[in-house]
Amino acid sequence: MISIHNVSKQFGSLKVLKSITADFDIGNSYALIGPNGSGKTTLIKSILGMVLPNSGSIMMNGRSVIGEWNYRSKIGYMPQIGRYPDNMTIGQLFRMMKDLRANSRQIDGELIQSFGLDKIMEKRMHTLSGGTRQKVSAALAFLFNPDVLILDEPTAGLDPLAVEIIKAKIQQEMEADKLFIITSHIMSDLDELSSHALYLDNGTLIYNDSIALLKEETGEVKLGKAIATIMKRNLSKEAAL
Amino acid sequence: MMRIVKYVALDILRNRFVVLYTLFLLLVTVTMFSIEGNSDKAILSLLNIILMVVPLVSIIFTTIHFFNSYEFIELLLSQPINRRSIFLSEYLAIATALCASYVVGVGLPITFFNPSIDTVYMIISGLLLTFVFVSLAFCAAVLTRDKAKGIGIALLFWFYFSLIYDGLILYVIYSFNDYPLEKVTLALISLNPVDLARIIILLKLDISALMGYTGAFYKQFFGSGLGIAYSIGMLGLWAGLPLILSLRRFRMKDI
């Protein structure tokens, strides 16, 4: 559904993405893994059109997304840190978003209910805790029932109960034939939530295949361990060079 | 697009700083008219403050607000909305909110104290200045990603138009004092929105007679319909050009 071909991006002299090529298909869930500063967020932002790549192409359903904006009606995005206009209430924010995407087919307000946001609709954004804001972000991402969901650290900063709610929601939506791209530092979460893994290091895509294959190849049962093995292998390869 | 404007403008209008700004303008205007018996004098004293404060607040507030709403812009960018709409919405929202402050803080009270043509010019000039400096703030904001640097650039803009530019004009007058400079200075004034606004208001006031031959020359020019159209057009250009330039940059910008 989304295919990235030879995408490179540099900020100043810093090369953040080095010729990345990957395909994301509907029905799958992709875990985007890598150390801090490896280019995960930049890759996500490239797909969303917030960062314009220096070279390469990004296609969605066979059409380039560069300079386009309509394709985003099929995407729900949950940012790492959600900040909203200070004096806006939660209710106003949802209303505004519904206004902005007025032509969306159906509204999925399930997370609003399960997070209990419907009870605090009159609260202003600047009075909310970081966790509550994350809940708002998550609820927004799922609100328009999009085909593609891009979640940047969806479980960070959430209380355990909320983590379970969002996980359940993701698993439920995966059944509904959607495409997920998820980054997280919590490997156990990704283990539960994704079918494929992309491992990025220093702007280079090192591993891109199904998690089952990864585990089989490394002989590990857990995703975390398997990734650690890949990292070590990669380090020794670099040392050899 | 207007939906975003509506929500963002409503948000800004509830901003504590904007409320303070409105109250400050209101206080200054009412005070000026209370202590100065003569309304011309009051407008003149008010003029000094407005020419200094309106650009400063507009440019600094806008720059800070732009950086503070970076994440929100990010959120909007993840929605099916094009960048131009987002940018122009932010612009219109801030400009509308600051203009509303100005109208409440200055426009309404001076209309109440002194309903005359001077007042109309005062209000129009102030509103145009707000638009101009909001534009310049967007310029400063898209030039860098660093908030401190952005505010620095914004301050520099303000400093340049409020002070440095006039210093340069004075230097030009000093250097070429033996030549007739009316036309040259007229052209130079058009290149600075603050000067332009100041001259328009001064010439509208009775006080312009004090400005001697130069004043008479300017009055002849700015007094005509063409001159008024020209000055409003120039101020419009000063609001439009930086906006277009910053929009072009924003469309290419990585958020």
Add this chain to the structure above:
Amino acid sequence: MRIAVLLFIVGFSIQAQSAIWRVGPALQLKTIHAALEKSSKGDTIIVTSGLYQEGNIRIGKSVVIIGEGESTVDGQNKFEVFTIESNNVTIRNLKITNTGVSSLSDLAAIGAENVRGLYISNNVIDNAFFGIHLANCKTSTVENNILTSRSIDELHTGNGIHLWKCQSITINNNKITKHRDGIYLEFVTDSFITNNVSEDNLRYGLHFMFSHNDEYSGNTFKNNGAGIAVMYSRGVKMFRNHFMENWGSTAFGLLLKEISESRIERNVFYKNTVAIYLEGCSRSHFSLNEFRENGFALKLQANCDDNVFEKNNFIANSFDLGTNGSMTLNTINKNYWDKYSGYDLNGDGLGDVPFHPVSMYAMIVEKMPTSIMLWRSFLVFLLDRTEKVIPVVTPENLRDDVPVMTSYDINS
């Protein structure tokens, strides 16, 4: 004593001999001309209500002409109405209208040449080219007249009260509007111009030159096109006049050019572009004047010397003093300046630090007039503030060493 009695008797007998002639449309004498024909020296002609259109009326005898009721003498836009050619003529209580307009001669409602002892009073002069025109006259009085002209342009509008080469004239309590110059004097000496109101005239409210030792007091000059201009005279005394609202890029409350040994006291200058502009003035004394809400209170050219400015009030002027030189040749002393921010520790009513009335920007404007376009800018504000703290450009010795802390009551 004996002489006094004799004089009284002689006077009485002359009075007794003089006849009274009544003129009126319904009377035997239908025209002023006819009455003048019949009358002889010392007679009185009473002009009763009616409209008199008699062309030019020449008065060649010492007579008294008095209007009674609504008597209007009309020049039909062609003639000078009264031309006085004899001494001791009185014209009172008439309405005189519609003189001719000429570019060759100064047609007036009342004109006189080479005579003395005139008494012109209580007339209403309407739509005249020149109002009252005296040439080479002596010891005469013009008072309580109301003169109004058409205010068309400077070529087709003459002066209200115009005096040329006169001596010992009293011009008192007249009201002159919409003429070219309200009161115009040239080569007029030892005269009194008092309590007149001259306003809304095209050019100057008062305009004189080469007129020495005249006194101007209690007059009001208001809203005249170019204010008041007086030149080339000495011994001018101006007391208790009001110079008001003479506003415009070329208007002056009082323009003094080549004036010397004069006294300007207790006048009020209110809302003039430039209250007093001095050029080439010397040995004159300016005291107890009030300068309020003017653009410039004083503009002093460097060619002025030995003038004294003391005990004046400077209140709410945009600029108190403008000059093009360092002006050490004049004295500024004990004035009240509302812009003075000094202190008076010993409480003697005098400020302890000198006041510098010339702002830096006023200096700059004087040297570079174009820089007025920076007026009210932030730059100018900063320049003036800085200069106040560290004077660099403004002349150090141009100052009031003992400014007073409270304003003077100029009427006491």
